[in-house]
Amino acid sequence: MGKFKKFxxxxxxxTFYLTTLIxxxxxxxxxxxxxxxxxxxxxxxxxxxxxxxxxxxxxxHLQVGLSCAGCHGGDPASDDMxxxxxxxxxxxxxxSKDEIPRFCxxxxxxxxxxxxxxxxxSTDQVEQYYTSVHGKKLLSGDEKVADCTSCHxxxxxxxxxxxxxxxxxxxxxxxxxxxxxxxxxxxxxxxxTNQYEEFKESVHGIALLDNHDTGxxxxxxxxxxxxxxxxGVASVSHVCGICHVNNLEYFSETRMAEEFQKQxxxxxxxxxxxxxxxxxxxxxxxxxxQSVCIDCHEKGDTGYNVAKxxxxxxxNLVSRYDSASVKLEEVQKRGMDDVExxxxxxxxxxxxxxxxxxxxxFDLGKVSSETEKGIQKADQAIGLITKEIRDFNVRRRxxxxxxxxxxxxxxxxxxxxxxxxxKE
Amino acid sequence: xxxxxxxxxxxxxxDRFKITPLIEFSRHKRVPVHKHSIWYYMGGVALFLFIxxxxxxxxxxxxxxxxxxxxxxxxxxxMTEVNFGWLIRSIHSWSANVFVFIVFxxxxxxxxxxxxxxxxxxxxxxxxxxxxxxxxxxxxxxxLPWNELAFFATKVGTDIAGAVPFIGDAIKIVLRxxxxxxxxxxxxxxxxxxxxxxxxxxxxxxxxLLFIQRQGMHEPEFFKNLPENKKKVIPFFPNFILRDALLxxxxxxxxxxxxxxxxxELGVKADPFEPAPEGIRPxxxxxxxxxxxxxLPSHVFFIEGEVFGVLFFTVVAFAWLLVPLWEIKSKxxxxxxxxxxxxxxxxxxxxxxMTIWGYVV
Numbered sequence: 001m002g003k004f005k006k007f008x009x010x011x012x013x014x015t016f017y018l019t020t021l022i023x024x025x026x027x028x029x030x031x032x033x034x035x036x037x038x039x040x041x042x043x044x045x046x047x048x049x050x051x052x053x054x055x056x057x058x059x060x061h062l063q064v065g066l067s068c069a070g071c072h073g074g075d076p077a078s079d080d081m082x083x084x085x086x087x088x089x090x091x092x093x094x095x096s097k098d099e100i101p102r103f104c105x106x107x108x109x110x111x112x113x114x115x116x117x118x119x120x121x122s123t124d125q126v127e128q129y130y131t132s133v134h135g136k137k138l139l140s141g142d143e144k145v146a147d148c149t150s151c152h153x154x155x156x157x158x159x160x161x162x163x164x165x166x167x168x169x170x171x172x173x174x175x176x177x178x179x180x181x182x183x184x185x186x187x188x189x190x191x192x193t194n195q196y197e198e199f200k201e202s203v204h205g206i207a208l209l210d211n212h213d214t215g216x217x218x219x220x221x222x223x224x225x226x227x228x229x230x231x232g233v234a235s236v237s238h239v240c241g242i243c244h245v246n247n248l249e250y251f252s253e254t255r256m257a258e259e260f261q262k263q264x265x266x267x268x269x270x271x272x273x274x275x276x277x278x279x280x281x282x283x284x285x286x287x288x289x290q291s292v293c294i295d296c297h298e299k300g301d302t303g304y305n306v307a308k309x310x311x312x313x314x315x316n317l318v319s320r321y322d323s324a325s326v327k328l329e330e331v332q333k334r335g336m337d338d339v340e341x342x343x344x345x346x347x348x349x350x351x352x353x354x355x356x357x358x359x360x361x362f363d364l365g366k367v368s369s370e371t372e373k374g375i376q377k378a379d380q381a382i383g384l385i386t387k388e389i390r391d392f393n394v395r396r397r398x399x400x401x402x403x404x405x406x407x408x409x410x411x412x413x414x415x416x417x418x419x420x421x422x423k424e
Numbered sequence: 425x426x427x428x429x430x431x432x433x434x435x436x437x438x439d440r441f442k443i444t445p446l447i448e449f450s451r452h453k454r455v456p457v458h459k460h461s462i463w464y465y466m467g468g469v470a471l472f473l474f475i476x477x478x479x480x481x482x483x484x485x486x487x488x489x490x491x492x493x494x495x496x497x498x499x500x501x502x503m504t505e506v507n508f509g510w511l512i513r514s515i516h517s518w519s520a521n522v523f524v525f526i527v528f529x530x531x532x533x534x535x536x537x538x539x540x541x542x543x544x545x546x547x548x549x550x551x552x553x554x555x556x557x558x559x560x561x562x563x564x565x566x567x568l569p570w571n572e573l574a575f576f577a578t579k580v581g582t583d584i585a586g587a588v589p590f591i592g593d594a595i596k597i598v599l600r601x602x603x604x605x606x607x608x609x610x611x612x613x614x615x616x617x618x619x620x621x622x623x624x625x626x627x628x629x630x631x632x633l634l635f636i637q638r639q640g641m642h643e644p645e646f647f648k649n650l651p652e653n654k655k656k657v658i659p660f661f662p663n664f665i666l667r668d669a670l671l672x673x674x675x676x677x678x679x680x681x682x683x684x685x686x687x688x689e690l691g692v693k694a695d696p697f698e699p700a701p702e703g704i705r706p707x708x709x710x711x712x713x714x715x716x717x718x719x720l721p722s723h724v725f726f727i728e729g730e731v732f733g734v735l736f737f738t739v740v741a742f743a744w745l746l747v748p749l750w751e752i753k754s755k756x757x758x759x760x761x762x763x764x765x766x767x768x769x770x771x772x773x774x775x776x777x778m779t780i781w782g783y784v785v
Contacts, residue, residue: 337504395511
């Protein structure tokens with residue numbers, strides 16, 4: 001028994017540790033329910049069944065301990081209705097439509113308040129809102145426009161990172177479409193209502209809605225969110241250029257960019273469209289039926305010839321690359337070495353991608369120089385493929401010769417055995 | 425002139441090493457010829473394949489570098505840059521598989537013809553040890569190219585070894601050289617594959633061959649009962665040796681065909697941080713055991729399913745090793761199948777069904 005003596009302090013220490021754990025567990029559980037039991041606004045409104053229609057316990061404000069009085073004022077400790085909802089105790093009730101932005105801004109525009117919850121949160125949402133079309137119209141007395149609650153809801157606000165939130169990337173198109181897709185509602189503004197339908201089918205829409213790629217842009221990535229406004233002629237290229245950096249860089253250095261600006265033509269949108277941006281394809285360049293170049297250029301002008309030659313260059317590289325890729329499969333099927341060939345084809349593919357970006361320079365020289373590099377790599381790959389296939393055939397021939405020798409030996413042995421056994 | 429020089433050399437050697445009795449022995453050694461003679465050649469084919477393994481293995485050793493940063497790369501180098509490296513590596517891999525297959529056939533033919541009976545108990549036991557060592561060669565060699573499939577198969581394989589009660593964990597750690605399959609495992613498997621196993625195998629093989637040479641070929645019951653003048657025999661040398669050589673040449677040609685038309689793949693380099701890819705399976709000769717373990721429920725009686733499986737196979741392997749000691753003798757009724765034949769067929773059926781099941785499902 002004596003040998004356990006030195007551990008005798010461990011028993012009370014362990015008991016203390018366990019008790020503390022249990023106590024903490026109970027205390028935390030109680031805290032969760034405390035709000036619903038002690039907040040008289042919730043108690044009364046629940047009893048009377050007059051909680052707001054979209055009231056949710058998951059609301060971010062409730063989750064951080066901000067209850068009804070946090071926004072609406074009043075005294076949540078009192079169970080007397082007159083006392084708790086007395087304007088003298090700060091009760092403001094339901095804000096009117098035009099009051100909502102500043103109502104939310106009481107906290108959201110105050111960095112001292114907000115940094116308690118998120119140290120890096122921005123507090124310029126209200127300021128931005130009043131620069132948006134929505135905000136300006138609200139100020140001019142239009143009560144149909146979107147306010148904070150139109151997008152965020154009022155009593156079931158969830159952080160934008162929560163997939164259940166109305167402002168989660170994948171849900172944003174539907175949130176905006178709630179108003180912008182309603183023909184009757186939008187009638188007086190005279191703007192189209194098919195943006196969502198177009199977006200759904202676009203390369204961005206497919207990536208976001210079908211492939212759940214939240215890196216793909218939703219409405220707010222191009223239009224802004226709180227400061228939502230349609231991008232103008234000057235800014236549309238910048239909007240696309242946020243992601244398509246090289247394309248913007250190449251395009252903005254061209255004469256065409258300058259000319260577009262002068263003529264009030266939207267840069268990227270002119271060729272690619274806006275909400276219905278399709279996946280690009282090589283025939284968009286050139287002079288074929290699907291080309292966008294011939295929308296402006298006519299046969300005989302410089303642009304027409306450049307477009308034609310750029311397409312031929314790209315087509316040439318694509319056909320070499322495809323041909324090498326098909327032949328590579330032959331090498332792989334035969335179990336031959338494909339490492340070096342695969343590297344070369346990866347590089348050729350990089351050249352092809354770069355060429356497709358360089359199209360935005362409208363400079364045939366730059367495009368040709370890149371396609372040349374790609375073609376060179378593809379040709380090198382084809383050279384190696386031919387060597388590998390030749391080696392394979394050499395192996396087969398070698399096997400054939402070895403088989404002939406072995407067969408001759410087998411036959412010779414067979415006759416030798418027969419001869420020996422006959423003698424016996 | 426040449427003949428006289430050769431006879432001088434022979435005399436010189438014979439004076440010192442007394443080789444005449446050995447030559448006399450092989451000259452008088454006879455091999456029975458009957459309807460099951462074909463099975464006599466399986467041991468020879470297995471020996472030939474083992475020689476190929478040693479030869480190609482030594483050539484691979486010239487370039488192979490064990491290590492997680494060099495194992496895969498060196499095998500790729502052998503296959504792409506070294507002259508005929510592709511052929512040597514492919515033959516080594518194919519020959520290893522054909523070797524195990526032939527050893528299985530050799531074992532079952534010995535079992536069905538009753539060649540394990542007295543006085544050949546030790547030949548059977550040494551043969552069984554050789555089979556186990558061949559499987560050990562396969563298991564250790566599989567990891568050496570350090571590719572994805574081998575890496576995860578080794579992980580699963582060593583995990584199974586870890587399920588052995590009491591000593592499992594120790595076995596696993598010794599095999600892996602630590603808690604997990606790492607570069608230490610690769611070095612260890614390399615040492616097993618090129619040093620430890622060949623050393624033990626050479627001893628077991630020498631004994632196995634010595635026993636065979638000393639006791640001669642087994643004669644089946646019906647052959648023994650024939651009158652002496654009806655027993656057909658051929659001299660071991662040169663007749664049997666030449667027939668062996670003929671078969672070896674055919675096997676060599678098959679190996680060349682497999683190496684040229686179905687080169688052994690190298691696959692993707694192992695990345696321990698990647699999740700295990702689908703379709704992880706051991707070499708085909710472990711498949712029947714692997715599939716059986718997969719099919720077992722989580723618990724059999726009070727024992728964990730995997731532990732039960734490992735125990736079961738250990739007991740069965742031990743019983744198989746000691747077959748000569750507990751063989752169930754058949755009754756005198758000649759028309760009835762022998763109980764051991766039925767047992768052997770059940771074992772083959774089990775191995776076949778489980779192996780096919782493992783690949784199909």
